Amino acid sequence: MSGYGEGKGVSYNSYLKVKELKELQLCLSDPAHHDEPLFIIIHQTYELWFKLILHELDSIVKILEDTDLDDAKIWQANFYLKRVVAIQKHLVNQIHILETMAPKEFLGFRNHLNPASGFQSSQFREIEFLGGMKDTNMLKYFSHEHAAVVDLQKRFDSHSLHDLFFKVITWAGFKPVMDKETDSEEEKKNKLEQRVQEIKKLYDQAAKYPHIYDLAELLLDFDEGILLWRKHHATVVERIIGFKQGTGGSEGVAYLKSTWTKKCFPELWQVRTYLEI
Ligand code: HEM
DSSP states (O other), X not given: OOOTTOSSSOOHHHHHTHHHHHTTOOOOSSSOOXXXXXXXXXXXXXXXXXXXXXHHHHHHHHHHXXXXXXXXXXXXXXXXXXXXXXXXXXXXXXXXXXXXXXXXXXXXXXXXXXXXXXXXXXXXXXXXXXXTOOOGGGGGGGTTOHHHHHHHHHHHHSOOHHHHHHHHHHHTTOOOOOOOTTXXXXXXXXXXXXXXXXXXXXXXXXXXXXXXXXXXXXXXXXXXXXXXXXXXXXXXHHHHHTTOOOTTSSOTHHHHHHGGGOOSOHHHHHXXXXXXX
């Protein structure tokens, strides 16, 4: 009679590749600094969660791209979006584990990381691009990684959640006017204002469009999730390196704070200003 784990089938460790996983934390400091495993593991776990977020977002995009849209499909997209938002809440909390690392401890191995930087997290940029924050300037950080440029370019050329949200409300009968590449700044500003007013009509009749209203609020949660991560990350960075320059060559905290204005769905933020009882 065989006991637990003695059979030939799959085991916990073999299924999850725990042995291989444990071999992936290679410290650059020598002898390895006590806090470098923390630094590596926290980044690796972020990248794993980013991978899952992209997996969920890809499904959402596929659902919303469907030309034969219906309420059940929007409900399914919302179902996956709720998972993304739950992961983002975890990601905001997780950054605080880094606060247990004293600034002097970090300096003990920081010089080994130069010039690697969070700037080069291609999955983070993919999430931004997928949301709608598309910026080709970001591609320059990946000149050393052809595969990352290919992935990002693919995201750049594909529908974003921003595009698809407006596709959904158009399907429901609203008439948002989208930007064209050739539009002037003034035209873009006017069109954005027009879209805000279309969303206001949706918010004024939320009960008539429950799944689309939920979609809008979940997309706002997603946008807020990115923003809250940015704020907590910048705060932890200030606590650890103060106003030192980043290893990626930016001004550090001053640069990070400048990203707090970035939004995937400016219309969903702005509509609040116009709502009345
Ligand atoms: C000791 C901890 C950390 C420090 C001191 C730090 C510092 C910085 C700095 C200074 C930048 C600006 C770019 C540069 O010049 O390098 C940056 C960007 C970034 N970091 Fe961190 N970081 C830390 C932890 C993390 C963690 C745990 C993640 C998890 C993914 C992360 C992800 C990113 C990302 C994605 C960016 C790009 C942000 C953007 O351009 O909007 N960082 N980091």
